[in-house]
Amino acid sequence: MTWRPRARALWLVVALTAALAIATLVFALFEVQNGLVVAGLCLVALIASSLRSVHTQRQIELVSVVLVAVYVIAGPAAAVIVAAVASLIQAPAPKIKLIFNSAQRVLSAAGAAVAYAALDGPVGTEVFDRVPDALIATTAASIVLQMVNALLVSMVLILERGPGGVGEFFRHVVRTTAIPVLGYGLLGLSMAVVWLGGLNIFAGVLILGPLVLARWALSQYEAEKTAQAATMRAFIQVIExxxxxxxxxxxxxxxxxxxxxxxxxxxxxxxxxxxxxxxxxxxxxxxxxxxxxxxxxxxxxxxxxxxxxxxxxxxxxxxxxxxxxxxxxxxxxxxxxxxxxxxxxxxxxxxxxxxxxxxxxxxxxxxxxxxxxxxxxxxxxxxxxxxxxxxxxxxxxxxxxxxxxxxxxxGWKAAVDQPAPDGNVQANVDHDDLSLGSGGGASGSAAGPIA
Amino acid sequence: MNESSQSYQVRVSGSGVAIVLAAATLGLAALILTIERGLTGWSFAITFGVLIAVGEMVQFRVDRSRNRAPIATSAALGYAMLRGPEVGVPPDVAQVVAVVAIATIAGLVPRVVAGLRWEVVISARRVLSVAAATAAFSAVIPNDMEWDGTWSHALPLTAAMFLAVLTAGISDALVGAGQATEAFNRPFPAALRDELVVLARIGLGMGISGVLLASCTSLLGLWAPPLIIVPLLLTQFAFRRFASAQRTYRATVRSMARSTEIAGFSSPGQNARTAQLAIAIGNDLGLTPARMEALEYAALLSGVGQLALADPSPGGASLLRNREERQQAAEIGASIIERSGVLDHVAEIVRHSNDPYRQGRANNSDIPVESGIVNVALAYEQLVGEGGGQSAGKAMESIGLGIGAEYDPVVVESLRRVVGRGFRF
The missing domain is CATH 1.10.3210.10 (Hypothetical protein af1432)
Incomplete structure (x- = not known):
């Protein structure tokens, strides 16, 4: 079964998502107060999104950790703006992908913002007296953020790659990142605490340290795996x-x-x-x-x-x-x-x-x-x-x-670039060959006449 | 058992005993003082003590140097730098040392009982460096200085915490470099440089986590530790996966090296012995860890080119009859290794590992000294190892004859020192 990408539907969905994202963004811009703090948070988020690693595909989303902090420090509306600003820095990709990614991030952050507000999560220094509330609200926000994200991405994947792509996405991306994102989200809460505790923008530096270290470990892991695979292949080639x-x-x-x-x-x-x-x-x-x-x-x-x-x-x-x-x-x-x-x-x-x-x-x-x-x-x-x-x-x-x-x-990609069979050779030596009557190979129906 | 990891272990050494004794004495004195004055802030002492003990229990090994317990280190540093408003009476230096010492022992005992790797020297080093950090922090920040939500308090507090973390890191790096010098005969400056590189990478991460732990706990009380520890656990998990991938990779390279033995091109253990000697020389010359790694792989894989030669020469590599054959095998080996795409430096070393010094490195500074090391290690192994059976003295004599022509003088001098210190295969 092959799947033909639905290009027109894809553009339509992306355009709708983008329009919705822009509307949300405008609404958030009217809601937000304390521009200086938001600007500082935007700066931290920009730094976070520029710290991309080469090796890892499943990276810990540094930006989502910063977003958790934003809900607590400056409130839900600010998070939407920060998400939009952070999405200005993205890995090079086709334009449609860039647009969709930005829109999808804004909408995910907005969904999470609604959840945070609905649970009456603390904003500002009141967090010091309401830690459990903050924990619940930020965790809920993280979950909603992931869910909206997964939903939007699946929608596009269905149009682009068919239903199979969604299964793959859930198996390999959502399942493996869910727990790390929630866990590292706690770090976002502690960033908020230190920020409000008087450290302000330096809290960003403090938080990015451990996150970058974790990413370094992950990228080293991927690098070792790649090296391992490449080395084994080279070795096998020698034996062959x-x-x-x-x-x-x-x-x-x-x-x-x-x-x-x-x-x-x-x-x-x-x-x-x-x-x-x-x-x-x-x-x-x-x-x-x-x-x-x-x-x-x-x-x-x-x-x-x-x-x-x-x-x-x-x-x-x-x-x-x-x-x-x-x-x-x-x-x-x-x-x-x-x-x-x-x-x-x-x-x-x-x-x-x-x-x-x-x-x-x-x-x-x-x-x-x-x-x-x-x-x-x-x-x-x-x-x-x-x-x-x-x-x-x-x-x-x-x-x-x-x-x-x-x-x-x-289908199967059979061997290519092989020498032609040698007419002078009468019997075979390959131990894997089923067409061998006795010796290394098998006996069975495959032991047909040797051409 | 793999030889190289053994040679990297810190052996029971004079400095090790001194470090453990110092930590034990300090811990005991601190304990007595604390008992006399009475413990302040029970809940914090117990929480951080448990964190340190658990961190110690789940220690692991990365980059083949030694066990690390980042959670224990972060927790200990965090405990050392607590202040108000949530922590009523911050623990004094003696209490911090006492809690860290007891928690460390509590964390080590289960490992000993379970038969896991444990390194009391490393744990003792942590007690000492945390004591240094505590002393530095409390020297700068008065006991009653609190986090009150203002810049004027937060900034000096954070600066002092970084000062304390750096104190701990640098003092531990000095001790670690001294130990490396003692155990592997690495030159002290090279050993210190390596320790500082690790400090800048992993040490800083642990330090910053400690700073976060301290500041958040000072602001939130006991709600804070989980906020920091859960992400730390995730990070540690990432590191463990990295470490295990690294082990797998190293074992793969070693297995590749052994394939020449299984194919009958070299005698059993020959590659491992050559690598063992090459590592000893590399340590003596103070190569960086990255170069040491490449050197080890190159020594292990130096014979792999023979696999592509049609028939094995019975009895091992020494029987490759002439230089052309050996150089050809080296060239093939290098191209095999290069094909992996990730071991280019290793390939370069192997390519020149059979070049005589006079035609090679003497006139071409692009050829790495590691090639000369592998060349000398191969020669010495063939004379003294299982196949040769000569005495070390005689082997040194015949290698000495080739100095400057066949062998790199710097490497031969280093070999002389290594052998002089009693190197055995």
Whole structure:
């Protein structure tokens, strides 16, 4: 299913949102008193919104913390103005996005302002005597701010990307930021307290310190993750230089298990663990002599044994990396078969670790859709049919069904830039290949005639 | 067990014993004084004591230096700088030290019982630096000065708090630098520079949190601590995730390095031993932490280029027969490492790690000294490590023959010092 963006409806919605935001802003401008304080708060908010970090996507919204302080220091109407001023600084984006973002922030702040006023949140120094009220009102304001924000963004996402985009947005953005925003909102309240306690605009400096530190930690986290992924990929590429035909195999498997994992709705943590496992499943090949991997023709038993060792070698190699235990068991068991005839342990059925069953499917799939020295690449549809036929013998049937569904829906980018099959080579050596009658591969319907 | 993290741990040292003794004495004296005078402001003492203890319990390790307990530090600093109107009688210096000392012990005991990492020296250092901060703050601000909502009070109070926080930070940096010098033989100025960099980054964050905690509590009473502590917990959570991603990354690089062993290109532990020596030399030369990290990775990964060579040379890297082969492997290794896109500096070190000094660094100052360190560490490891089995003296002698031609004289001098201090693989 593809979704065509509704460009005209999108513009209409954005224009309406902007008009509403401007009206709110004008109303707030008449309501607000004490211009000097508001100007100071605007300055703090501007600084906050200019402190953008490069790495993090899910950042703690510094501005929303400042807004919490504004409700308490200068009242709800001021917050609308501060939100509008803060939205003047935004990351570069298409004009429609900039307009919508500004409008959406003003309206979110306005919604929160209404909530704050409705709960009779304290404004000014009365906060010192009404701390519980302030706590309740600011928390409610934060929640409303997020809700209005989520609502407006979902509306646009539906028009732009279809209903699927909204689910993604809620899963990955709203759910992960809700608690941090509420937690850091408390810091906004303490900023208000220090501001009113006599420190005035310097309170802004005081509050931004810890927030910037938190952001720094988050961005470092993202940077480490990126570095980790890049380093593992580079490393895998080296190992794959041993065999021209398997180039890119691990990355494609990682991609494929990623698609399947999303279909199965794994948690974020397990999803990334699965992708790691997919990337690393053949890492133990580094311990298999290159002469065996590249050998044209059938392998003898000793050579086959050397190949069968690679899952264990892989676990030995990655054993010290603090991955989830599932990653290691997946690497160790990705050559088990559903009927119990695989290696190294001969596990059968659901005894094979979940991730290993997933990787086994994608591994075979990528092998069959790639060129080998002894045969050309197979078509995707043909390969999916082979997988379906081998349910129960090789693969977990439910997972095969899910995989077939996902590939049908999203397509598959098969290997490119491979050397042409070598006409002189008579038998294969790829241990992943289902079309192998015995030895490293499987026996089954895929063991068709070798072209 | 990973070698490098071990070598970064503060060993039981003379200064460590002195620090713990000083903190214990100070704490005991403060406790006796406090008991004599009687505790003021029970509720604040208990609340902040609990915060410090909890902060101590949930301490963690980041940037592989040592355990940190930012919440405990912020809470202790906050307690040290309380004033009116909400805090009737602010705690005096002795009471602050006593509360911090007892809370610290209370927080450490569960860690000891649970078998988690704990570092009494680090905790003792906190007691001492907070004592310094308290002394500085109360020297500047009289006991009866209150937050009354005016500029004229708020500004001096805040300025004094920053002064106190800086006092704590700088005194702890001095102690920390002294300890690094003692434990890793880093030059003192380099160690102090590193401590100050950490202070400016993490230390300031903890200090500002302490300032916020103190000012808000002075204004709001006990409503304030949750307002600061909840965000601090979130920040600490972010730091823990960062630290764990960092550990994963380091372990990944180490595993990559071990792949040459599994493939039969180098003997077991060879890369780790080379890295261990390279770190010792880097410490001796006082490299910055960022360069130390690159140096460690480069030493670990110096042999990775061999993976792309067709067949392993049995017995390890030493058997790459000639210089051309070794340089070729280094070049391949560098391009592999470069491909990751995040380790360019490491790649640069590896690329020149087999260049002889005379044709390399002697005439080209662009080549990093780290390359020379890796070169010497590789050579020494091959002579003394498991494959070689020579004595340290003999190995130094044969490396000394290559000084200026093969090896960087600065590095060889440093190696001589490192070995002279009894370095063992």
């Amino acid at each position: 230089t041993k065999d021209l035909y398997t180039r890119g195999h691990s990355e494609r498997v990682s991609e494929g298990v990623g698609m399947l994992g999303r279909q199965l709705q794994l948690s974020d943590e397990r999803q990334s663990a699965l992708e790691h496992a997919g990337l690393l499943h053949d890492v133990g090949k580094v311990g298999v002599p290159t002469s065996i991997i590249r050998k044209p023709g059938r392998l003898d038993d000793a050579e086959m044994d050397a190949i069968r060792l690679h899952p264990a070698r892989g676990v030995e190699l990655i054993g010290n990396i603090p991955f989830l235990e599932e990653v290691k068991s997946a690497v160790l068991h990705h050559h088990e078969k559903y009927d119990g005839t695989g290696y190294p342990a001969g596990l059968a059925g659901k005894n094979i670790p979940y991730f290993a069953r997933i990787i086994g499917i994608v591994d075979a799939f990528d092998c069959l859709t790639s060129t080998r020295s002894y045969r050309p690449a197979r078509e995707v549809d043909e390969t999916l049919a082979i997988l379906v036929q081998d349910r129960y013998t090789h693969f977990d049937p439910e997972l095969v069904d899910a995989f077939v569904q996902v590939i049908r829906a999203k």
